[in-house]
Amino acid sequence: MLRRAPNVLSLRLTALLCVTFAALAAAAQEGREHFVPLFVADADPDGRQGFLRIVNHSDRGGAVQIYGIDDAGERRGPLELSIDALETVHVNSKDIEDGNTTKGLSGELGAGEGDWRLLLYGGGLDIEPLAYIRTMDGFLTSMHDVVRETALRHRVPIFNPGSNDNQRSWLRLVNPGDAAANVTITGRDDTGATSVDPPRVTIPAGAAVTLSAQDLEAGAGGVNGQLGDGAGKWSLDVAADRPILVMSLMTLPTGHLSNLSGARPEYRGATGLWRIAFDDAAGGEGYLLLLPDSRMYAWLPESADTNRIARATYETATGTVSGSGELFESGNIQLVGADVSGGSEAFSFTAEYRFGDWVRGSYTPAGGSPRSFHGWAFTGFERGGSNVAVAGLWSPTLGDDADLPGELEPDAGGDFELDFTANGIRCEADGVLAPVNPAFAAYEAAPAVRCLVLQFPSGTVELILAVMDSDGAPGGGDRALGLVVIPDDRKIALGALFDLSRS
Missing domain, CATH: 2.60.290.11 (TM1070-like)
Structure with a gap:
């Protein structure tokens, strides 16, 4: 039955917490654990009934042990279900709670607090438990899925x-x-x-x-x-x-x-933000950002003193992503006469991924050797983009030693100013930050930038802010990768990690 949370003062957790060594030793002989996330109680007020279909794929019979854990956390059981070779057995909520020897069940769970979740052990049997909810008119719904x-x-x-x-x-x-x-x-x-x-x-x-x-x-x-x-x-x-x-x-x-727990794992392809590590262990952690419009940005530390910024476009196939673009050296900005310049080189990359989960691949500078990486996704990246969510003072984690040392303070409308000094050259920028896509915590702006007597009008500079969670603060959205890229013939890019202080 779908009920509110039970009173925490009445939760009976002793059976779950007091697991003895003998029970653990017995569990080691029970074989693979099979989990049913929701099995409604027999007393469901709407007349729904839990329905469990257990398939034995083995060519021999045996016993299946079934434990129930109610919503208060009390563990009951085990029941033992006798099942023949290649047999399929059906049991329901009443069978589980009251017992049913005609179906090969010995033992019973009794009535619990709220609904059940079930643990099944087949010993050496290859069993497949399938869980459903059946309504009074016979409608059947699968209860296998949980949210990824x-x-x-x-x-x-x-x-x-x-x-x-x-x-x-x-x-x-x-x-x-x-x-x-x-x-x-x-x-x-x-x-x-x-x-x-x-x-x-x-x-x-x-x-x-x-x-x-x-x-x-x-x-x-x-x-x-x-x-x-x-x-x-x-x-x-x-x-x-x-x-x-x-x-x-x-x-x-x-x-x-x-x-409705299931999702389409292939939807939106490779879009996401990953924290990556490199197989050569040089430079520390990096970040890979794939935007839904096929743009790729990355923060690629190569040594203690050198960070690369990647800017590219990508294509996807099933489970793979590849692309090409330019590699910039973060913070490399030189005064050349009355102008400034940085520099870049071409590169390509390829990777395998699972959406919202892992990525592994490599990037290769033109004429260079591949550098392999692997990493894990920030799923908080999917929480959506809102200017209100990033309003506040963003400060670079390394302060004045960061490649992009200025503080960024957008207001609730996204308006911001950014003053920074790179390699002794002081610059000022202002613009409006807005979500790249309302589904993702990534923001962009086309700020106007002024360095010394030089001016870069809006449209020639890209500012990207990819928001993530700091360690130990799930849902906080208080850390971000910030990148400023001038991709014209000056080839300048600056980046840093930022922490948010909300006003």
Whole structure:
């Protein structure tokens, strides 16, 4: 049943937390663990029923052990299911809670707090558990999927507003660990506006909570903060300080329930922001930015003193991305007569990736050797772009020693000024920062820049700000890669990492 979070004072966690050595030793003999994220209780108020189909692909029979963990975190079981070679067995919520020897079940879970999640162990059997919810009229819905996770972040692409009573959205958060998980939920509505006071909730060890859209919008049901009243539907970014499982569910007045946790993994191709490391271990961490309009930028440290900035275009195929462009030396700006110049060289790159997850590849300067890299995505990059989200003082992490040492302070409308000194040459810039695409936390501007007696009018200079989270602050959006590129015949590029101080 879809209920609000149980009272944390009544949570019964002893069974989950007091795991004995003997139990661990027994678990080692149970074989692969199979997980069912949601199995509704037999007492579901809307008459829904959990339905479990267990397929034995082995050519021998045996026993399957089934444990249930209720929403309060109490672990029950095991039940033991006898299954023959190549047999498929069906059990439902009543069978699991009350037992059913006619189906080969021995034991029972009894009634729990809220709904269940199940753990199944087949020993040496090759089993495939398939979980569904069946409504009173026979409608069947799959309960296999959970929201995809990368680096403790989960993206929910569609979530109905609380005002929609005909299609109610629910967010189910499961903490399988042995310590409390702190969760922050950032919402973005259909106009691209983000929640000012993101909802926060703590999930006790082993417990699960199910929150309605009304809970998240109003800060009810044990939630601190609120989404507020958005326009249209929401997309959610769920960040936690410990591993959790997330499900996006929808219920109808008829009692029907849908699992909307799945996403299209191929959608938007390679677009994203990755933190990368290099196989040669030189220079420290880099960053790879792929924008949805096929532009690529990268921050590529090559030594303690030399950072390269890449500017390129790219193409994608299934699981691969490749392109070519120019490599600039960050901070290389020289006074040449009454002009300034830097320099660049051509390069190419190729990589394999999984959207929102990993990337591995190499880049090759013209006439040079490939340099290999690998890295992981910042999923917070998908939280959306809003000028309000980046309003404040952005300061380079290395101060005056940064290649782009100036402070950037856009206001809520995106207007900013930037004063910096590069290699003894003082420059001033001003412009308007705006999201590259409302779906991503990347911003750009075409500022006017003045260096000494030189002027670079708007349109000749590119400023890119790719926002990410600092370590230990999921959902914060308080760190960014900032790049200024003058790609004409002067070939100048400057970059730095920035931290945000909100006013």
